[in-house]
Every structure is written in C-alpha cells, then in structure tokens.
Amino acid sequence: MQKILILGATSPIARALALKFAYDGARLYLAARDASEAQRVAEDVCVRAGVAALSGTFDAVDFASHDKFVRHAANELGGLDGVVVCFGTLGDEEAAQTDPDAAIATINQNFTGAVSLITLAARHLEQQRSGFIIVLGSVAGDRGRARNYVYGSAKGALAIFAQGLRGRLAKSNVHVMTVKLGTVDTRMTWGREGAMLTIPPARAADLTYAAFRKRREVVYVPWFWRFIMAVIRLIPERQFKRVKF
Amino acid sequence: MTAALTDPTTLSSSHRRIDAPKPRHATLTGWGRYPLSESDIYRPEKIAELQAVITSNATSLIARGAGRAYGDAALNDQNRVVDLTRLDRMLSFDPGAAILRCEAGVTIAEIIDVFMPRGFFPPVTPGTRFVTLGGSIAADVHGKNHHRDSSLASHVTSFDLMLASGEIRRCSRNENPELFWATVGGMGLTGVILELEIALRRIESAYLDGELIRAPNVDAAIEAFERTDAQYGYSVAWIDCASSGSALGRSVLNVGNFATLDQLPEKLAQDPLNIMPRLSPIVPFNLPGFTLNSLTVRAFNAALYMFHRDSAAHMIFDWDRFFYPLDSIRNWNRIYGKRGFVQYQCVWPPEESRAGLIEILEAIAGSRRASFLAVLKKFGAQDGLLSFPMPGYTLALDFPVTDGLFDFLDSLDAMVLKRGGRVYLAKDARLRPETFRAMYPNLAKWQQAKAVADPNDRFSSSLSRRLGMDPA
Numbered sequence: 001m002q003k004i005l006i007l008g009a010t011s012p013i014a015r016a017l018a019l020k021f022a023y024d025g026a027r028l029y030l031a032a033r034d035a036s037e038a039q040r041v042a043e044d045v046c047v048r049a050g051v052a053a054l055s056g057t058f059d060a061v062d063f064a065s066h067d068k069f070v071r072h073a074a075n076e077l078g079g080l081d082g083v084v085v086c087f088g089t090l091g092d093e094e095a096a097q098t099d100p101d102a103a104i105a106t107i108n109q110n111f112t113g114a115v116s117l118i119t120l121a122a123r124h125l126e127q128q129r130s131g132f133i134i135v136l137g138s139v140a141g142d143r144g145r146a147r148n149y150v151y152g153s154a155k156g157a158l159a160i161f162a163q164g165l166r167g168r169l170a171k172s173n174v175h176v177m178t179v180k181l182g183t184v185d186t187r188m189t190w191g192r193e194g195a196m197l198t199i200p201p202a203r204a205a206d207l208t209y210a211a212f213r214k215r216r217e218v219v220y221v222p223w224f225w226r227f228i229m230a231v232i233r234l235i236p237e238r239q240f241k242r243v244k245f
Numbered sequence: 246m247t248a249a250l251t252d253p254t255t256l257s258s259s260h261r262r263i264d265a266p267k268p269r270h271a272t273l274t275g276w277g278r279y280p281l282s283e284s285d286i287y288r289p290e291k292i293a294e295l296q297a298v299i300t301s302n303a304t305s306l307i308a309r310g311a312g313r314a315y316g317d318a319a320l321n322d323q324n325r326v327v328d329l330t331r332l333d334r335m336l337s338f339d340p341g342a343a344i345l346r347c348e349a350g351v352t353i354a355e356i357i358d359v360f361m362p363r364g365f366f367p368p369v370t371p372g373t374r375f376v377t378l379g380g381s382i383a384a385d386v387h388g389k390n391h392h393r394d395s396s397l398a399s400h401v402t403s404f405d406l407m408l409a410s411g412e413i414r415r416c417s418r419n420e421n422p423e424l425f426w427a428t429v430g431g432m433g434l435t436g437v438i439l440e441l442e443i444a445l446r447r448i449e450s451a452y453l454d455g456e457l458i459r460a461p462n463v464d465a466a467i468e469a470f471e472r473t474d475a476q477y478g479y480s481v482a483w484i485d486c487a488s489s490g491s492a493l494g495r496s497v498l499n500v501g502n503f504a505t506l507d508q509l510p511e512k513l514a515q516d517p518l519n520i521m522p523r524l525s526p527i528v529p530f531n532l533p534g535f536t537l538n539s540l541t542v543r544a545f546n547a548a549l550y551m552f553h554r555d556s557a558a559h560m561i562f563d564w565d566r567f568f569y570p571l572d573s574i575r576n577w578n579r580i581y582g583k584r585g586f587v588q589y590q591c592v593w594p595p596e597e598s599r600a601g602l603i604e605i606l607e608a609i610a611g612s613r614r615a616s617f618l619a620v621l622k623k624f625g626a627q628d629g630l631l632s633f634p635m636p637g638y639t640l641a642l643d644f645p646v647t648d649g650l651f652d653f654l655d656s657l658d659a660m661v662l663k664r665g666g667r668v669y670l671a672k673d674a675r676l677r678p679e680t681f682r683a684m685y686p687n688l689a690k691w692q693q694a695k696a697v698a699d700p701n702d703r704f705s706s707s708l709s710r711r712l713g714m715d716p717a
Contacts, residue, residue, distance in 0.1 A: 012290060012331065037291050040348075044334035047345075048359050187290050191269035 002026040003077040005070075007058065007117060008087025010037040012186050013136065015044070016205030017084060022049035029054045029073045032087075060087050060113030061105070070120040082132040083121040085114050088155070090188050096150040103150050110154035115161055122165060125174045132175040134212060135162045139180050139220070142229045143240070159218075166217060178218045179208050182225040197224070265297035266290075273326065276578050277315040279585030279646050279674055282322035282707055290331045295437065298327050299703070300411040307706035308437045310377030311352060314384060315588045316674030317707035318432050324705075327437065329379055335359070336440060343445045344402065349379025349438040356445070361520045361564070365445040366503070368400035372620075373572050379438040384671035385430035385632040389479040389568070392625045396634060397443075398429040404441035409703035413439065427694035430629030432670055434709055435698045448503045450517035453479065453562040455501020459550070463494030463603055467638070470623045473500045479567070482621040485550050486642065487543040489610040494602065495550055496621060501562055509561065521563070543615055571618075580617075581645040588672035589654055590633075590641040592624060597664035598638035604660050605640060612653055616642035630691040633669040641672070651675050670708065678713040692716040 002025075006018050009030035018028055022045045030045070032038040035057040042055035054076050058069045074080040091106035118133060125131035140148055141155030159178050166176035182197060184204045189195040204221050211219040220226040235243065268285035286309075289295040299306060302325065309319035309326050319326070333350035343365055345356070353367050354374040360366070369388040376386065381397045382404060388397070403417035406428055414436075416425040428435045455477060460466035466482055473480060477500035484496040506514050571577050578586070593601035602621070609616065620641040627634040644650055658680045661668060667684035668676055682688055696716045709715055 010291065034291065034293070037293075040292075040334045040336065043336045047335035047338045047347075187266055187288075187294075190288055191267040191286075 002081045003029075003074075003079045004082040004084065005029045005031065005073045005077065005080060005121065006084045006086060007031050007060075008085070009041050009055070010034060011086050012201035013181070013184060013204050013208075014084070014086035015041050016202040017086070017208060018045050018053070019049060020205055020209040022051050022053060025051065027051070027053075027077055029056065029077050031056050031058045031069075031073065033057060033059060058117075060117070061108045063113070063116045066113075066116045066120055070117065070124070074124060080121065080124050080131065082134070083118065083125075084134045084136075085118060086136050087114070088136070088138075090148065090151050093148050093151065106150045107154045107157075110151060111157045111161075114158055118161070118165065122169060122174070126169060126172045129172050130174065132177065132212070133162070133165070133169075134177045134179065134208070135159075136179050136181060136208075137162070139182050139225050139229050142180065143232055146241075146244075163218075175215055177212055177216060179211070180218065180220045180225060180229075182220070182222060182228075197222075263291065263293040263297055265301040266294050268325070273309075273312070273320055274585065275316050275319060275674070276313050277586050277588060277643075277672075277674060278578055278581070278583075279587060280317055280320070280322075280707070282317065282320040284321050284324060284326045286326045286328055288328040288331055292332070292439065295327065295329075295332065295407065295439070296411045298325075299407060299409060299437065303701070303703065305705045306703060307709075308379065308383070308433045308704075310350065310380030310383075311375050313373055313376045314380065315672040317711065318384065318671055318673075319380070320707040321705070322707045329377060329437070332439070333377075343447060344442055345445055346440065346442045347378065348440045349382075349404075350377050352377050353381070357520065357564075360445060361448070361451055362518050364448055364518060366448045366564075367397070368444060368446045369394060369397040370568055371397075372569065374569055375572065378441060378443065380433075382429055382438055382441065383431060383433040385627070385629045385634070386671065387622075387624065387634050389481045389622065391634055392474060392480065392623045393478050395625055396429075396627060396629075396632065398629065398632075400444045401429075402442045402444060404428070405439045406436040406698075407439050408436045409699045409701060414698075423694045424698055426628065426630050427691050427698065430632035431691065431695070432631065432708060432714075433706065434704045434714065435695055436704060446503075448518075449506050450504045450509055450513070451520055451564045452504040452509060452513060452517070453501035453564065453567045454504040454508045454559050455479070455499065455562060455567070456559060458498040458500065460494075460496045460498060462492055463599065463606065466494055466496040466498065466621060467599055467602075469496075469498050470621075470638075473498070474623065476500075478502050480623065484606075484619045484621045484640070485546040486606060486609050486619040487546045487615040488550075489607070493610065494606050494621075497550060499562075499567065501567060504561060508559075513561065521565075545617065546615070581643075584646040586643050586645045587650070587654070587674050588641060588643045588669075589657065590639060590669040590672050591657070591661045591666050592633065592635055592637050592639040592669075593661065593664050593666040594635060594637045597666065601661065601664045601666060602638060602640060605657055608653075608657060608660065609642070614644055614647075614650070614653065616644060618643055630687040630694070631670070631685055633667065633671070635667070637666070639669075641669075655680075670712075673708070676712060678711070681712045681714075688714070 004026050010032040030038050030042045038055040042053040045053040088110045095102035096106050137159045138155040140152040141159050162178045183189050183195045185198045207221045268287045287298045305324040307321040309328050329350040332348045335347040337346045353370050356367050371386040385396045385398050406414050458469050460469050480500040482496040482498040488495050622639050624634045702715050
C-alpha cells in the first residue's frame with residue numbers, strides 16, 4: 001500500500017487527485033491550512049473510496065514547523081512513498097506589484113514553502129531509494145506576464161527547482177513529476193475575465209494521474225498548453241511587453 | 246463576521262477566517278432558459294468562504310444548486326447568487342442504518358454512482374438525477390414513489406442551515422422544527438443548507454420489475470393508478486395532451502418496484518448492481534423554434550402511444566431508463582429554441598382530480614398548444630409549509646415561450662385554484678402573487694418562521710420578489 005502525503009489537499013484538483021490515489025488503494029495524509037476543511041476532504045475520500053484517510057494541518061510559510069510536520073505525517077502514515085504538492089495561491093496580484101511584503105508573501109506561499117517541504121520529503125525518499133514527488137505548477141511559470149509575474153516567477157522557480165531535483169534523485173530511483181496546469185475551473189480562475197480553455201478540476205486530476213502512472217517527467221495539463229506556451233515563448237520580448245493578457 | 250458564535254453547531258474554531266471570494270458577473274437562467282437574469286455569482290470551495298459570502302455584504306442573496314429549477318427560483322436578478330456545487334463532500338456513511346451524511350452540493354447522480362454498486366439508492370429521486378440535495382430539500386422534490394414514500398425531505402433526518410448571521414442551526418423534526426418545516430419547500434429563503442443526513446433505500450438490483458399499461462382515456466388512466474397503487478412503489482404516466490374527444494387523456498403508465506434477485510433473469514442476476522455507464526447524446530445548440538410545433542408534437546405523441554404495447558406480463562427495466570429517460574439527452578432544454586420554455590405543474594385534491602384533469606386537458610386541446618411532454622402522477626401526503634405536493638393527482642406540462650402563453654397559463658391557474666389545487670414553485674416563472682397567496686394557505690405561518698430566521702430579509706430571489714413571498 002502506497003503512503004502518500006498530499007499538501008494543499010483542500011484545493012479541488014488535490015481533492016480529485018486524492019480520490020484517484022484512494023481508489024487505487026493508497027493510504028493518504030491530507031494536509032491543508034484549514035484543519036476542518038482537510039478533515040472534510042478526508043471524510044469524503046473515505047466514504048467514496050472506502051479507504052480511511054488521515055488529515056492534518058500545516059502552514060506553508062511557517063518554515064520552522066516543516067521538519068516536525070513531515071516527520072509527523074510520515075509517522076502517522078507508517079512510512080512515506082510519495083508527496084503531492086498542490087498548495088499555492090495567486091495572492092493579491094495588484095498589491096504584489098508595488099508592495100514588497102505582498103510580493104514576498106506570494107513567493108513564500110508558492111515557492112519557498114514548497115522548497116522547504118519538498119527538501120525534507122526528498123531526504124526521506126532518497127534514503128529509502130524509492131518514491132515520487134508530484135509538483136503542481138502552472139503555465140504562468142513559463143513566461144513572465146505583466147499581470148501575474150510575481151506568481152509566475154514563483155511557479156517558474158518551482159519548475160526549475162523540481163527539474164534539478166529530478167536530476168539529483170534519478171540515481172535514487174525517485175520519480176519527480178512537474179505538472180504545468182493551464183486554466184482550471186477553480187477559485188483561482190472564477191470570475192476572471194479572459195480565462196480560456198478552462199477544464200474542470202476532476203479532468204485536470206485525471207490527466208495528472210494518468211501522466212503519473214506513465215512516469216512522465218514534465219507534463220502540460222491539458223497537453224495543448226505545451227504548444228500554446230511554445231508559441232508564447234517565441235514572441236520576441238519587444239512585442240511581448242506590449243501584449244495585454 | 247458575527248462575534249459571538251457560541252452555538253455548538255457554529256463553525257468550529259479550526260476553520261480559518263477567510264475573505265469572501267471574488268464573484269463572477271454573468272447571465273443566468275433556470276433549466277427552462279426563461280427568464281434571463283444578471284447576477285454576481287459566488288462559488289465558495291470552503292465553508293468559511295460561504296460564511297464570508299453571506300455575512301460580508303448586505304445585498305440580497307440566494308443559494309443555487311445544479312440550476313435545475315425551471316424558472317426563477319435560483320435566480321436573483323441584479324443581486325447575488327451563491328453556487329453550492331463545490332461544497333459536495335460526503336462526510337460519513339453508516340451501512341447498517343443506511344444513513345449518509347453529506348454536504349448539500351452532492352447530487353443524486355453522485356449518490357447513485359457511489360452507492361448503487363453497494364446496494365443503496367436515493368430514497369426519492371425527481372425525473373433528473375442532476376439535482377443537488379440542497380436544492381431538492383429547498384424545493385421539496387417528489388418522485389415516482391410519492392404516493393407511497395412522500396418527498397425526498399421526508400427521508401432527510403436533519404440538516405445544518407447557515408443563517409444570514411453566519412450562524413449554523415441544526416434542524417430536524419425535534420430540533421428547531423419550525424425552521425425545519427419552513428426550509429423544506431422554502432425555496433432557499435430561510436438560509437443556506439450546508440449538510441444533511443439522508444436515509445438511503447436498500448436495493449438488491451439496479452433493475453426494476455414492472456409493467457407498461459396503456460390507458461385509452463383519462464378514466465382508464467386514473468383507474469390504472471388506483472389499481473396498481475398498492476402493488477407498485479413507483480408509478481408515472483406519460484399522457485398524450487394532443488388527443489381529444491373519447492381519447493382525451495390517453496396515457497401509457499409505467500409502474501415498477503426494484504427487482505429482487507429472484508425476479509431477475511439469470512444473466513442479470515450474476516451482476517445485479519452493475520450501473521452500466523451509457524453515452525449521452527447532446528443537443529448541441531438551440532433548435533430552431535419551429536422544430537416543435539403543434540404538428541410535430543401531435544405526431545410524436547401519437548407515435549409514442551402507438552409504439553407502446555401493454556406488457557402482457559412483468560418486464561425488467563434499467564434503472565436509468567425507468568427513472569431518467571430525459572437525462573440521456575443532456576441538454577434537452579435546448580429543443581425549445583432560444584426563447585426558452587416554461588413547465589406548468591399543478592395538483593388537485595383527490596375529489597377534484599378527475600374533473601380538474603379533464604378541464605385542463607380540454608383547455609389545452611382547445612388552445613392548440615400541445616405540450617411535448619406531459620406527465621401524470623398520483624401524490625400522497627406532504628408536510629412542509631410551502632411544499633407543493635398534496636394528496637391527489639399532479640399533471641406536469643411544458644410549453645415553449647410564445648406570445649399569449651402567459652395569458653393562457655393564467656387561465657389554467659384559475660381552473661386549478663377554483664378546485665383547491667396549486668402549482669409547483671420549482672417549475673414556475675410566471676405565477677401571479679395573488680394567485681400564489683391563494684394557493685399556499687400556510688404562507689403566513691411560513692413568513693413568521695422566515696422572519697425569525699432571516700429578520701433582515703437577506704435571502705431573497707427573483708421568484709420570492711415576483712410572488713411577494715417575503716414578509717412585508
């Protein structure tokens with residue numbers, strides 16, 4: 001039985017992903033900022049999939065608590081075979097453009113916190129020479145845009161971090177998968193103008209899970225974002241800085 | 246945010262306080278695609294977000310589930326709507342008592358997916374499985390087993406209601422009973438249903454054992470309902486509204502019970518709870534308005550009647566075709582073209598049912614407005630203060646929105662009211678306030694409970710304003 005820690009488990013994508021793992025018989029520890037919401041998600045997984053799921057709380061930006069938290073989760077699970085990093089927030093994009101505290105908060109919630117937690121989990125997986133880490137990133141990390149570059153830079157950095165980690169852990173038989181999500185129909189995109197090609201969270205989870213089962217390394221969800229982002233990356237900077245999206 | 250949350254059923258301190266999520270400004274309709282309404286729509290993913298939506302802003306708010314009410318029940322034009330579909334977590338299941346505790350955004354379809362393979366079925370289901378449980382309680386929905394099992398809410402043992410203050414009240418027949426009976430059938434106007442406990446029905450198979458019975462006219466149809474009443478838990482009749490004269494009200498009755506293992510042929514009995522996912526055809530765009538005119542409807546209804554033969558003996562039906570013939574066409578509401586359609590569902594007391602039915606069928610035949618789908622059903626008793634069902638017969642019709650339709654429906658209202666009947670709010674988009682007040686005699690009692698639960702009238706909808714439901 002696989003023992004899996006899901007970080008940011010109350011997001012709709014994480015919830016759907018947790019169900020996929022649970023249907024395959026995994027033992028889950030569902031962690032989120034809000035203990036009560038994490039418990040509801042765990043109960044849902046338990047009723048639907050018929051397997052017990054644990055839940056608990058963590059704080060992505062309370063770095064000092066991370067070591068104890070990861071040990072605690074692994075202890076409760078009776079081991080650790082995989083970590084799924086789903087937490088993240090768009091933050092206040094406008095404030096982040098002019099207020100350094102807001103910008104740093106966005107970076108910490110999306111990048112620094114993930115670095116801290118992934119590093120701790122990686123240590124464990126490297127020692128046992130097996131396991132996996134799934135990192136949910138964003139196509140926003142592929143190129144800085146005027147509207148959300150603070151969030152984008154954190155997701156871009158996270159992808160580079162995961163890329164390097166993948167190289168380092170390859171010899172330890174640890175699978176590191178980076179997921180670059182396009183627009184998914186969640187709180188993050190709800191009410192935003194110009195959100196195109198949006199897919200339901202359950203679909204994003206299905207595609208992510210299928211890619212994981214195939215041991216993919218970097219996957220765009222859905223696949224066509226690979227081509228969209230390839231085109232977007234090709235636009236010369238001189239033109240790109242005038243593009244409004 | 247309310248400062249003193251002392252009630253033990255209020256949000257536990259482990260929930261983080263959150264700002265209200267951003268709304269989406271959009272045009273909404275009910276399932277009938279009439280009327281259109283513009284609102285700020287919120288879709289919370291956490292309980293604390295819902296609480297923030299309710300308490301952060303004093304503008305009128307109404308909860309919306311899957312959007313399957315036909316008219317304006319889940320619309321709030323120029324005001325706020327909160328979409329509950331993301332609060333859809335199942336919280337516990339006790340297989341011994343068959344009791345499921347879940348959030349109000351869970352749909353009947355999800356219950357079937359998760360529990361039918363384990364031998365359980367929703368205790369009551371409307372004609373579509375794509376409704377949420379919260380919406381089902383608010384509209385006090387009925388199903389084909391109403392004559393025996395009453396409405397869905399009759400199987401709900403308790404629910405938690407978030408009030409305008411953000412506080413949560415547990416409601417059941419013993420705890421806050423006034424609020425319970427004002428919320429069952431209360432069209433979402435007392436608060437937002439968060440979670441509930443519902444008793445599921447045990448089944449041995451995913452099939453029904455039943456009969457198809459052709460009835461050549463109204464009297465034969467009523468006779469068939471009365472005759473099969475005791476034998477079958479589920480019954481419904483499709484009725485041909487285009488027929489007249491001696492064939493007025495000719496119908497095909499479909500009756501059944503969930504099949505036990507020994508009633509199934511051997512092949513099906515080997516895998517009795519296989520729920521068999523099917524492909525759903527989709528109506529890809531609004532069909533032009535002339536697709537369903539009185540001629541095509543007449544031909545369709547005549548063909549339906551001709552094609553059905555009396556089943557000589559018992560037949561086995563699939564659960565999905567028995568309960569949800571229309572769910573197999575996902576966007577069937579588009580067949581009426583872009584002006585949309587209205588459903589008209591009414592009920593008469595038992596002693597007035599036959600005469601009422603004949604009167605309305607004759608009016609329809611005389612108007613040359615044929616209803617594409619018309620359904621006849623016998624009801625049992627009902628308890629909610631604003632619940633639609635009452636003992637007697639109910640007729641459901643749908644009409645594309647055309648010039649003069651509402652005057653015609655007003656004339657039907659007068660016929661129904663005169664016989665002590667009423668029309669169904671979950672399907673309504675055009676009833677007049679004075680007619681509504683006359684049809685729902687418990688309105689004043691309901692308004693008292695509403696005033697206690699929602700003293701500042703935070704919860705209102707396009708429907709409640711149109712009908713003048715809110716306490717003055």
